Amino acid sequence: MSWPSRTTVTVIVIATSLAIGMTPANAENEPAGRQQAYAAAAAEFGVPESVLLGVSYLESRWDTNAGTPSTSAGYGPMHLTDVVAANAGGTHHDHGTEDPRGDDARPALHPRPGEPDLSAPNLRTAAEAAELTGIDRRTLREDPVQNIRGGAALLADHQRDLGIRSSDPADWYGAVARYSGATDTATAAAFADEVFATMAQGVARVTDDGQAVRLAARPNLEPDTAQLDRLGLRQTNRHETECPRSLGCEWIPAPYEEFGDDYGNHDLANRPESQEIDYIIIHDTEASWETTLDLVQDPTYVSWQYSLRSADGHVAQHVKAKDVAWQAGNWYVNSKSIGLEHEGFAANPTWYTEAMYRSSAKLVRYLADKHDVPLDRAHVLGHDNVSGTIPSTVRGMHWDPGPYWDWAHYFDLLGAPFRGTGTPASGLVTIRPDYARHKPAFTGCETAGEPCAPHGSGSVILHTEPRADAPLLTDIGLHPDGSPGTMHISDHSSRMETGQRYAIADREGDWTAVWYLGQKGWFHNPKRQPTAVWSMGMVATPKRGEASIPVYGRAYPEASAYPSHVPVQAVTPLQYSLPAGQKYAVGLVTGSEYYWAVTFDATNHTVVRGKTRYVQIQFGHRAMYVNAADVDLRPSVLPL
Known part of the structure; x- marks a missing residue:
C-alpha cells in the first residue's frame, strides 16, 4: 500500500464527498447514523475504525455539543480546534470581589x-484538516460528518509522517499520541494509553444529539508504544511533581x-x-x-x-x-x-x-x-x-x-458513583439528574436575560411551592433585598448540584421538598425520571429550646485559644440562620483551626487550635458550618 500525497488526498476527499451525495457545506445527506459516519471516514482515509472511534471518545465522548467550542477552542466529535474570541484573557480570579486568599x-x-496567548499550534487543527480535505473550517466546525472526516484525515496524516503502513490498530499508537496535541512525552503517552484502554474495554452510549454509537471491545490489543520515541517530543519535567x-x-x-x-x-x-x-x-x-x-x-x-x-x-x-x-x-x-x-x-x-x-x-x-x-x-x-x-x-x-x-x-x-442507599423514609436525597437529558433553562450565557443554548446539566432547581411556575427560593447573601433567585447562569440562590445531599422536608406527588438556606424548597422528582436518589446518613438540627442557631463560613477557634503573638480572628456568623425543626445533611465534624501566615518569613507561622468543634452541613448550594454545641446529630431516617 502506498500513501497518497496531501494534494492527492484533498482531491480524493472532495471527489468522494460528491460521489456519496455530500457537498463540503452540506450535512443533510449524512449516512444513516453517526456510527456509519465513523465507518465511512475510517474507510475513506485508511484509519482503523476502532482507532477513530477511540480518539473521538477521548476528545468528546462522540458528542457534537451543538457546534459550540470546547475550552481549548475544539469543535465537534473530533475536537478540531479553531481558536476563537471565547478564549479571552484573565481567569475567574480576576472577576467579582472575591479575595482568593480569603484571610481578612x-x-x-x-x-x-x-x-490571552492564542498562538499555540494545537489550537488550530481545523486549519490543518481544511488543508488536507479541502473543506472550509466553518463546515469542519459545524457539520459532524465533515468533522469526523477531518479528524480521520489528521490521523492518517500523522501515520503517514511516521512512515507506517498498517491497518492493525496496534500500529497506530504514535499517530494517536500525536493527535493529542501534547508537546511532551508523558502527556502524549497518557492520552494514547487512555485511547487504547478504551478500545480494549469497549464502550457504547447515546450522544447528545441522540445518535447511538458503539466501540466493540478488543481485549487483547497491545499497541506499539515504542512509536512514542519517534515523535520528537520533549521529555516531561516531572521534577518534584x-x-x-x-x-x-x-x-x-x-x-x-x-x-x-x-x-x-x-x-x-x-x-x-x-x-x-x-x-x-x-x-x-x-x-x-x-x-x-x-x-x-x-x-x-x-x-x-x-x-x-x-x-x-x-x-x-x-x-x-x-x-x-x-x-x-x-x-x-x-x-x-x-x-x-x-x-x-x-x-x-x-x-x-x-x-x-x-x-x-x-x-x-x-x-x-x-x-x-x-x-x-x-x-x-x-x-x-x-x-x-x-x-x-x-x-x-x-x-x-x-x-x-x-x-x-x-x-x-x-x-465512587452516586447511588441510592435507601427509601423515601431514609430521610436524605442525593441529587442525581440524568445529565444528558436534564437541561435547565438558564439565561445570560452570552447576553444578560437571553436564554442559554440548551445543554446538559447536573443542577436541579428549587421552588417555593410544588409547581414549576412557583418562584425560586431567596438567598439573602446573593440577593440582600430579599428578592427570589433567578435562572441567570451564575445565580445559584435556589440550585442544588449533583452529588450533594439534602434532608427531606416533605413530598407531594412528583415533587420532593428539602431544607435549604432555612427554607423549604421543592424540586421535580418524578418516579420515572428522578432527579435525586434516596439516601441516608447523619443530619444536624438545632438543640431543643433553640429558636434558631447561627451559621458560619469558616471553623475558627474561640478567642481564648490564640497565643499572644497571633491577633484574635473574629468568629462572625453569616447572614443566614438555621431555624428550629429543620435538618441538614452532615458532611463532617471537625475541630477549630486558624493558620496565621501573614509574613514572608515562615518560621513564625502558627496553627491555632481551639476547643470549639464544628459540623459542616449542606446548608444551601455551598457547604457551611454550625457550632457542634448548637446542634444535635441524628440519623436521617424519618419517623414512621
Whole structure:
C-alpha cells in the first residue's frame, strides 16, 4: 500500500464527498447514523475504525455539543480546534470581589487580568484538516460528518509522517499520541494509553444529539508504544511533581517571592503534619492554557496546586500539597485544601473533554488516597460550593466550575458513583439528574436575560411551592433585598448540584421538598425520571429550646485559644440562620483551626487550635458550618 500525497488526498476527499451525495457545506445527506459516519471516514482515509472511534471518545465522548467550542477552542466529535474570541484573557480570579486568599488578617488581593496567548499550534487543527480535505473550517466546525472526516484525515496524516503502513490498530499508537496535541512525552503517552484502554474495554452510549454509537471491545490489543520515541517530543519535567505515574504531569512552580511590603503567591506550610487536608477544590480557569500558566508563575498573582489542560488532560503542578495555595476565597478552606484548575469557561455551555475528566479523576483519586480525603461531595467541592467567610464576602464568591460540569460522570470515573442507599423514609436525597437529558433553562450565557443554548446539566432547581411556575427560593447573601433567585447562569440562590445531599422536608406527588438556606424548597422528582436518589446518613438540627442557631463560613477557634503573638480572628456568623425543626445533611465534624501566615518569613507561622468543634452541613448550594454545641446529630431516617 502506498500513501497518497496531501494534494492527492484533498482531491480524493472532495471527489468522494460528491460521489456519496455530500457537498463540503452540506450535512443533510449524512449516512444513516453517526456510527456509519465513523465507518465511512475510517474507510475513506485508511484509519482503523476502532482507532477513530477511540480518539473521538477521548476528545468528546462522540458528542457534537451543538457546534459550540470546547475550552481549548475544539469543535465537534473530533475536537478540531479553531481558536476563537471565547478564549479571552484573565481567569475567574480576576472577576467579582472575591479575595482568593480569603484571610481578612491581610489586605485583600486583587489579581491583574491576564492577556490571552492564542498562538499555540494545537489550537488550530481545523486549519490543518481544511488543508488536507479541502473543506472550509466553518463546515469542519459545524457539520459532524465533515468533522469526523477531518479528524480521520489528521490521523492518517500523522501515520503517514511516521512512515507506517498498517491497518492493525496496534500500529497506530504514535499517530494517536500525536493527535493529542501534547508537546511532551508523558502527556502524549497518557492520552494514547487512555485511547487504547478504551478500545480494549469497549464502550457504547447515546450522544447528545441522540445518535447511538458503539466501540466493540478488543481485549487483547497491545499497541506499539515504542512509536512514542519517534515523535520528537520533549521529555516531561516531572521534577518534584506529586502525581500518579500514569499521568503526564510536569513541574511548573509558582513563585514564593517577596515584593514591596507583600509577598506571593502562596504560603509555605507543612501539611498534613501541621494541618490535615480535608478538601479537594475543583475550579475552571476561564482562560486559555498559556494564559493560565503565565499567571500562576507571576508572584503578584494567586496560585493553585494543579492545572489541567482541556485538549489532552495534561497536568502541571505549581504548589506542593504541603503548602497553602491562594485559590478558594476562604482562608480556612485554603489552609485545608488542594486546588485543581481545569481549563474551561463556566459562563458558556461549553464542554470538558473526556481526556481531561479522566486525568482529573486519576489525580483526585491519587490525592484522596494519599491524604485520606473521602470521595464524596462534602469533601470534593466545586469552587462554587465554598462559602464566603463573613457576610460581606458572600456575594462576591465565585461560581465555577458551573452547572455544566458533569459531577456524575466525574464520580463514576473516581470509582465512587452516586447511588441510592435507601427509601423515601431514609430521610436524605442525593441529587442525581440524568445529565444528558436534564437541561435547565438558564439565561445570560452570552447576553444578560437571553436564554442559554440548551445543554446538559447536573443542577436541579428549587421552588417555593410544588409547581414549576412557583418562584425560586431567596438567598439573602446573593440577593440582600430579599428578592427570589433567578435562572441567570451564575445565580445559584435556589440550585442544588449533583452529588450533594439534602434532608427531606416533605413530598407531594412528583415533587420532593428539602431544607435549604432555612427554607423549604421543592424540586421535580418524578418516579420515572428522578432527579435525586434516596439516601441516608447523619443530619444536624438545632438543640431543643433553640429558636434558631447561627451559621458560619469558616471553623475558627474561640478567642481564648490564640497565643499572644497571633491577633484574635473574629468568629462572625453569616447572614443566614438555621431555624428550629429543620435538618441538614452532615458532611463532617471537625475541630477549630486558624493558620496565621501573614509574613514572608515562615518560621513564625502558627496553627491555632481551639476547643470549639464544628459540623459542616449542606446548608444551601455551598457547604457551611454550625457550632457542634448548637446542634444535635441524628440519623436521617424519618419517623414512621
